[in-house]
Amino acid sequence: MAEKVLMKGNEAIAEAAICAGCRHYFGYPITPQTEIAAYMAKKMPKIGGCFLQAESEVAAINMVYGVSATGKRVMTSSSSPGISLKAEGLSYMAGADLPALVVNVQRGGPGLGGIQPSQSDYFQATRGGGHGDYRMIVLAPASVQEMASLTVKGFDLADKYRMTAMILADGTMGQMMEPVSLDFPEPEKVEKPWATNGTDMAREHNIVNSLFLQPDALERTNFERYERYAYIEQHEAMWEEYRMEDAEICVTAFGIASRVAKNAINEARKQGIKVGMIRPITLWPFPVAPFKAAADKVKSFISVELSMGQMIEDIKLATECKKPVYLCNRAGGIIPSPDEVLAAIVKANENGGDL
Amino acid sequence: MSQTQFLFSGFGGQGILFAGKFLAYKGMMEDRQVSWLPSYGPEMRGGTASCSVILSDEPVGSPIVTRPDVLVAMNLPSLDKFESAVAPGGIIFVDSTLVERKVQRTDVTTYYIPATKMAADNNLGNLANMIIVGKLLSVLGEYDADSIATTLGKVISARKANLLDVNRTALQLGADFE
Structure with a gap:
């Protein structure tokens, strides 16, 4: 190398x-x-x-x-x-x-x-x-x-x-x-x-x-x-799955948001929460297959974004709206902290998948 | 699993970004996972600079350091801004030539180094940053002359090879400071 x-x-x-x-x-x-x-x-x-x-x-x-x-x-x-x-x-x-x-x-x-x-x-x-x-x-x-x-x-x-x-x-x-x-x-x-x-x-x-x-x-x-x-x-769709094997909550994030989300997921796992992530690497074509599969297993999706939730539409389309998709976001140049993402995961877990 | 999060902060021109880059490079040469992230926003244009460095044995998640284990504060605004963010049990390095007040926190270890004065007294120009890095490495038990020499060779371009010696001197001076 x-x-x-x-x-x-x-x-x-x-x-x-x-x-x-x-x-x-x-x-x-x-x-x-x-x-x-x-x-x-x-x-x-x-x-x-x-x-x-x-x-x-x-x-x-x-x-x-x-x-x-x-x-x-x-x-x-x-x-x-x-x-x-x-x-x-x-x-x-x-x-x-x-x-x-x-x-x-x-x-x-x-x-x-x-x-x-x-x-x-x-x-x-x-x-x-x-x-x-x-x-x-x-x-x-x-x-x-x-x-x-x-x-x-x-x-x-x-x-x-x-x-x-x-x-x-x-x-x-x-x-x-x-x-x-x-x-x-x-x-x-x-x-x-x-x-x-x-x-x-x-x-x-x-x-x-x-x-x-x-x-x-x-x-x-x-x-x-x-x-x-x-x-x-x-x-040509590309994606990465992170700790999705037994996940009940699926975080979705790309780019910097996925890095922050990984910290939050690891912290939530330490608390015993079954959470994982699908990270789209291609945004178009959107990786429909893993979302379709996850929709039958998880309780809900949380989209972590540095926008007002623009990716949510694609998640809903890919999952055919089978499960709720929540938003955890910051905008205007601010990056959500791992704690903010963790709070969203914890809340979804406590409410049986609902934020 | 071990991970250390560093935050370097001070005025633009104090070599804040370079100090962080040196540490990140040293980590990379030692086969650790590293990330380096500078501030580039409006605060930078107002004259203050900061950078996040993470050294880890695991892949680095978020490269943004919000709760540093180690804070280097080379001016008062930096200490004012970041003192409260330091993780309990963390370490703060202060350039005591430029920061006159003491650290208020009692749950952290603080080292006061008159780095700007030391640099001036020893004809080391603006290498107060590297004096502090020297002290930081010695406190963390990571001061290793060989690794330092290799790293300096990487971060200082061949064109500026004349700066190798002064940087090494500055690091040594910091490491020896009691």
Whole structure:
């Protein structure tokens, strides 16, 4: 195993992207993700890559569109308000079936909000953010190691399915340092026969475009895309189950909230409370299978979030509303403490599963 | 299972984040599970800095330290803010050059180190942070010259190799302080 290094989550994303063969980064600074751009600015020129600080987020995402159309691996990163600005470009890339990695290191919202960690862009990430019928693969790292490994995975998935993969992190994940191993295999060469990378006068020219004025043609692209999405829902969901074997209460949390929840679960277990956790690693596709199975066993679910409860809808859909889903949350940049989560677990346990 | 939660706090520029990073790196070199989390919010922009460090034999859950076993307070606002948060039986290290008051808690152990003055007297620039870390390591029984040398080699970039010696001196000075 390669030597571990102590790195910030943001830096781990940047280094992992380079390992994955990404040589083009376009961005615009915003707290708390600026280290990604800073790292790229330092590294890219030394390895023949391109770092460009665009004049705005809108410009950056359109540069991503351009490079992606040529078949190269490309990324951008921002934080919540910046991702809103990129939403138009995300929709255009979906419409043109272009792969890319987009990183959102979330901060409190709405509006300019604050600069402290948040998970309140869940809807924006899992429901699209931009206009039209489309999806993004959404990966939610809960450690610096996962910031790196899910970045590599994100590039692979994006290329495989010709769509955007988003890393949905938060300020804590971006700013914290943990040991990380960056021992990734060489990226496999992905054939992109659709890329606009020169015909050599040997083939018809390719067109990358999201404009389809004929409704039947546009409908066809939508139906084809949703067949791909259905396949992804069946095959690409990722999750971690924690102490679920005999659990009567199921905590659900991703990212930093899952780290806090683990402390609370261990403390509750010491008090004899049978509680476990399902941690979604992909938020889209949402890991339906483990929730479906848990719904037949547990008394209730507690969603621990740094938002007003945006994930609850997905839990209810996955469990077909068989069991109540409660919310334990903080918002605006505040992280629930392990004690707050523990209190919710204890209360649910005392009330036979009800909060 | 052993886990120690540290909170370093002081003014920006006192090397708070570096002190925490050094400790986290040392833990990692010793194959322990570690996390390091800086404050980066509005309080940082107001001039105070803090960072959470956890050293553990188990995977680290939440990286946020709310009830530190060990508090390093390098200025008065930090002591005022975090004294009450320290776990009962915990340890507080105070830079007594800059913090004139005593710790009020009676259920914790306190070490007063005039670190800023010691750094000035010994021509160690702004290494009061490492003087305190030296004392901290010796109190915890984790002062080990070899491990310290290896760790410093990792956290100080080759470009700044001239800083290795002063850091080692500062750590030693702190460890020797009675």
